Amino acid sequence: MAHIRLDDVCVDLPVFGAHSRSLKNRIISAATGGRLAKEAGVTCVRALSHVTLELNPGDRVGLWGHNGAGKTTLLRVLAGAYAPTSGTVRIEGDVTSLIDLALGMEPEATGFENIALRLMMMGRSPRLAEGLAEEVQAFSGLGEFLDLPIRTYSSGMLMRLAFAISTAVEPEILLMDEWLSVGDEEFVAKAEARLERLLESTQILVIASHSRELLERRCNRVLRLEHGEVKETVLAEQPA
Amino acid sequence: MDATMKLDLPAALLDFAESWQKSYLWLRLGWFDIQQRFRRSVLGPLWITLTMAALIAGMGPLYALIFDLELKTYLPYLALGIILWGFIATTTVESCSAFIAGAGVIRQTRLPLSSFVLRTVWRNLLVLAFNAVLILVVLLYAGLPSLARLAEAAGGLLILAVGAIGSGLLIAIFCTRYRDMQQVIASLLQVLMFLTPVFWRADQLPQRSLLIDWNPAYYFLEVVRAPLLGVDLPGRYYEIASALAAGLCLAGLLLFARYRLRIVYWL
Numbered sequence: 001m002a003h004i005r006l007d008d009v010c011v012d013l014p015v016f017g018a019h020s021r022s023l024k025n026r027i028i029s030a031a032t033g034g035r036l037a038k039e040a041g042v043t044c045v046r047a048l049s050h051v052t053l054e055l056n057p058g059d060r061v062g063l064w065g066h067n068g069a070g071k072t073t074l075l076r077v078l079a080g081a082y083a084p085t086s087g088t089v090r091i092e093g094d095v096t097s098l099i100d101l102a103l104g105m106e107p108e109a110t111g112f113e114n115i116a117l118r119l120m121m122m123g124r125s126p127r128l129a130e131g132l133a134e135e136v137q138a139f140s141g142l143g144e145f146l147d148l149p150i151r152t153y154s155s156g157m158l159m160r161l162a163f164a165i166s167t168a169v170e171p172e173i174l175l176m177d178e179w180l181s182v183g184d185e186e187f188v189a190k191a192e193a194r195l196e197r198l199l200e201s202t203q204i205l206v207i208a209s210h211s212r213e214l215l216e217r218r219c220n221r222v223l224r225l226e227h228g229e230v231k232e233t234v235l236a237e238q239p240a
Numbered sequence: 241m242d243a244t245m246k247l248d249l250p251a252a253l254l255d256f257a258e259s260w261q262k263s264y265l266w267l268r269l270g271w272f273d274i275q276q277r278f279r280r281s282v283l284g285p286l287w288i289t290l291t292m293a294a295l296i297a298g299m300g301p302l303y304a305l306i307f308d309l310e311l312k313t314y315l316p317y318l319a320l321g322i323i324l325w326g327f328i329a330t331t332t333v334e335s336c337s338a339f340i341a342g343a344g345v346i347r348q349t350r351l352p353l354s355s356f357v358l359r360t361v362w363r364n365l366l367v368l369a370f371n372a373v374l375i376l377v378v379l380l381y382a383g384l385p386s387l388a389r390l391a392e393a394a395g396g397l398l399i400l401a402v403g404a405i406g407s408g409l410l411i412a413i414f415c416t417r418y419r420d421m422q423q424v425i426a427s428l429l430q431v432l433m434f435l436t437p438v439f440w441r442a443d444q445l446p447q448r449s450l451l452i453d454w455n456p457a458y459y460f461l462e463v464v465r466a467p468l469l470g471v472d473l474p475g476r477y478y479e480i481a482s483a484l485a486a487g488l489c490l491a492g493l494l495l496f497a498r499y500r501l502r503i504v505y506w507l
């Protein structure tokens with residue numbers, strides 16, 4: 001059973017200029033002591049502040065807030081990429097992240113190679129990946145183009161491939177940043193249907209969006225983020 | 241103060257265990273890196289071998305003349321020296337960007353971080369394999385070592401590879417935090433190449449030098465090179481090289497245990 005629990009989670013993102021990251025400045029500041037050391041100190045941005053959260057199967061959670069409110073950071077914590085600076089995170093279940101579809105795609109590699117590489121990065125063994133690859137190839141509808149390096153693809157074709165790969169695995173926990181809409185008219189309909197199926201089957205869905213309307217339609221819980229804090233939880237009606 | 245910076249050795253070891261479990265990932269990606277480099281070239285990765293062959297064929301006769309050494313003994317020495325040094329230097333420099341190159345993936349998904357270091361070392365072992373053809377050719381010309389010596393060299397290679405993983409981890413973490421370090425390391429390695437008996441022989445020095453006794457690169461080089469040349473290397477060399485490799489692994493692992501969760505924030 002998928003389960004997510006965040007306890008008093010804070011994330012402070014250090015902001016490095018070229019300044020603080022060089023060893024020279026570190027040495028100079030050590031030699032001059034006090035004042036300079038303070039100036040050379042790393043500035044931190046509190047991206048998430050004391051977030052406590054428990055998600056259970058059946059939860060359809062919307063994250064809502066302005067730019068920089070912490071939506072993406074929270075998604076990255078849920079993806080297991082960011083460890084919190086303080087607090088604890090427990091994630092049980094297989095996470096699929098649709099935050100960046102083109103993640104880890106290699107422009108020089110062919111469509112076929114990218115399918116295999118990406119599926120492995122998503123944690124599928126080569127044997128499992130091989131089984132899934134056929135379905136991805138068919139769904140992408142790219143046919144012979146899969147033999148070409150993907151740098152030759154149009155951006156539409158690239159998104160089709162990325163979408164087909166990213167949605168090939170049925171997740172237990174699905175993370176999304178905004179609603180996805182890819183490809184031309186014909187593909188959009190196909191993609192929507194596939195996405196709906198994915199949304200249906202996943203145990204937990206977390207989707208970040210600016211659109212209140214979308215979240216209210218899709219989610220049964222909406223969290224409003226402001227300056228990294230979860231301000232209010234709106235319990236929307238169960239999606240029809 | 242910061243939960244991402246507490247020393248957690250079991251978690252660091254677990255990261256390696258996961259990399260081992262998912263070895264297909266870095267094995268495949270390392271090979272992919274090599275293919276990538278030579279994509280669209282007709283000969284592909286064979287260029288690795290050819291470039292090295294040209295270098296050795298060009299330098300060998302000239303330096304044999306300068307040093308007044310017989311070509312038959314100098315050529316294999318030089319070939320092994322350049323090829324092995326190439327492995328040490330390139331692995332070290334590329335380790336600097338092991339995490340930085342994978343920034344996009346590391347920031348968004350949960351993959352064992354050690355796999356990025358293993359990918360770098362594996363990639364360079366593959367380059368070494370392409371160059372091994374040349375070693376074979378040169379040794380066929382100069383005389384093959386006995387099987388026992390071959391086994392010694394294999395042991396030496398293992399020590400070298402383990403050392404490369406340790407130093408790779410150490411350097412990758414350090415260079416991700418301090419971006420100047422990559423330049424520093426690249427220039428230091430260049431100097432070190434000339435200070436290490438790669439082109440010249442240790443016995444050409446009028447007396448035993450600190451450059452040799454205190455040069456860690458020399459021990460890593462010798463444990464593979466000497467047996468392949470049929471030289472009887474004192475056991476002390478293997479002990480020192482093993483100790484160095486173990487030391488690098490321990491240092492790397494400790495740094496990794498402390499900063500593993502922090503690395504993503506430095507990218």
